[in-house]
Amino acid sequence: MKKFFITALSILLIFLIASATYIYILLDQIENNSEDNSLVDSLDSSNSSNSSNPPKKLTPEDLGISETAPKASETGVTNILLFGLDSRTENHISRSDTIIITTIDKKNQVIKLTSLMRDMYVPIPGRNKNRINTAYIFGGPTLAIKTVNTNFDLDIRYYVTVDFFGLERIIDQVGGITIDVKKQEIPHINSCIAELNSLNKNTKPVPLLTEPGLQTLNGRQAVAYARIRNVGNADFERTERQRRVLVELFKKVKTLNPLKLPGLVSTILPYVETNLPKTEILSLGISVLGFKDKDIIQYRIPVDGTFTSQRINGMAVLVPDIEKNKALLHDFIYGDDTNSEVAGNDDINARQ
Template sequence: MNYREFKRRRKKSVFRRVVLIIVLAIIGLLIAGGLYVYSLLDKVQENPLDLTPEDLGISELAPLESDTGVINILLFGVDARSLNESSRSDTIMIASIDTKNNAVKLTSLMRDMYVEIPGKGKNRINAAYALGGPALAIKTVNTNFDMDITRYATVNFYSLEKIIDQLGGITIDVKQNEIGPLNSCINELNRLDPSGKVAHVTSAGPQTLNGRQAVAYSRIRKVGRDDFQRTERQRTVMNEMFKKAKSVGVFKLPALAEAILPNVETNITKSEMLSLAVTAVQNGGNEIEQFRLPVDGTYQNQSINGMAVLVPDMEENKRLLHEFIYGE
């Protein structure tokens, strides 16, 4: 072998070693990052619900996860300063991961929907969380809509802005008539937490909103059809967060996890949480399919005991919910 050939092979060998070292370093970082994220799961406020299906209101008529391949999780957003503070659930959603049809679906339950709360009589559905915590709220949804939900997650409303900021903001198409109410909500949030004051939104159209601006957007109520469009805005924010989270680089995941996990209370175990996250990403595509209860034309506006409520046709809404989630 001549010197030139020796030098060429030596360069090739050095190059391969460098590539190998870089690959090993990346794998090491991913493993370390994964272990770090897993360790962060210890910060989640675990609340195991040691309850039977009967305790959670799951009837024999409820479609079973083992048969349908659909994983349902009840999501609550509480309008409280801390997860331990007693509060009505300001936001109630059913997140459905359809493993057979590769879809992620989100159903908003209007908080003013007038339903039977087991053991407590009829009331707005969002009262169940304040009256009996997540267990009673899950039982209320299962009993009224023949669902098989056992898992839940509660997120403090005020923590959402931290999560969205870690994502680098989200894109929202702000309408002209939403700007005034949006800025009023920003003012309210700025008064509650002066340390994180943010600027007003000054123009309409698609734009990147930071965490506080996006939370304010999701709280707008006095525009359009009041709470109906409010729940639509909340689903829009969730959908944009989901899309943004899927595009986040792997090295940003630990910071994102650190922003999210300490602000979550759930009965989902650490290993299952990781498994569900992977399943949701694999099955979710780029868009979350959205739905809302009660469906237009299936309820009446009434005043009961001084409360403005939505009285739904339960059988019809139950049928439409099952059709959306399970394709029945």
């Protein structure tokens, strides 16, 4: 019997090592941005080893990281910018209509999501003030990261970008996600599904929703849900929906059989662009899977009462009090209050 257990344990260890090696190899499938993959000392050197003209190594100054920005090495907090592109064709660069700071706090073992409103009117380095979502189309993820860092004094070096098409496929790969759909949301979701059906001419049209309530949405239906803004509290409520989709996606991944993870990684990585080194992805992934029974805490910038709605150069924009929002954002990201949850309520007063 003892020999049996030793043999079984050996087989298990071999499988785990093999799975980790397999996933590590699969990470090469990620579409790495050749310039932004060189972020300071986070570069995985293997990504540029075959290039005769290695990409320029970006400095903290290139990314707008100040000396006062809290450092991940000191706080135990890693911030990653998640960009969702509003592109109508695959692999086409566009504005980042979804901008979310994903915070992985190893010290408190918690994940936090902070939406940055796309219409926030801020200084964009090297350009005039504009909506924050234009930084991506002006200068790709490098300028978008620099814009967030300089305005909110953060030390963000990593990003992940996905478009409608990629997110749809990722959600389908986990078997869909559970969303409580409101009756008034259905016509708007269906309108968006119809648009996505027309854009995806090479795939079978996805059925429209017929009833409200708790239900499993497939990838295209979930993307449509995350995109709608003409119902409820406009773009403020849309950011809630976007975070809700990410939270439900994360929950679904955590329930999957570990034996299926390598296959899942193999399928979804081609639809993701990132500058995260393979070693960092593995490290963060292992840390996150070890966060037991913790809710994902949510937030939104600018916070209610810290901005004004204005029309500038013909654009409807949100003009934030940068200093107030910077202080509140730092308190949320680096604070140890892990029992608060803002999910479903974007008002800062819900946490006070």
